Amino acid sequence: MKKLNLTPNFGSEADAFYAELIAAQAGLADEAAADWLARLTLILCNHIGDREVLREAFALAHHERHD
Numbered sequence: 001m002k003k004l005n006l007t008p009n010f011g012s013e014a015d016a017f018y019a020e021l022i023a024a025q026a027g028l029a030d031e032a033a034a035d036w037l038a039r040l041t042l043i044l045c046n047h048i049g050d051r052e053v054l055r056e057a058f059a060l061a062h063h064e065r066h067d
Contacts, residue, residue, distance in 0.1 A: 003056070025037075027049050
């Protein structure tokens with residue numbers, strides 16, 4: 001049984017990754033940015049492929065949003 005990795009995993013590249021994530025959405029209207037994020041989410045969920053890990057991530061994202 002795998003567990004969701006919550007340990008920072010980008011090392012010294014965390015800021016660069018965040019900048020790339022934001023830049024990838026540059027110039028997109030809000031709806032287009034939401035669509036892009038949804039497609040990215042599905043691509044990454046497929047890559048992970050472990051539904052238990054994904055359920056844990058869904059629950060964490062929902063919890064974080066409502067706190």
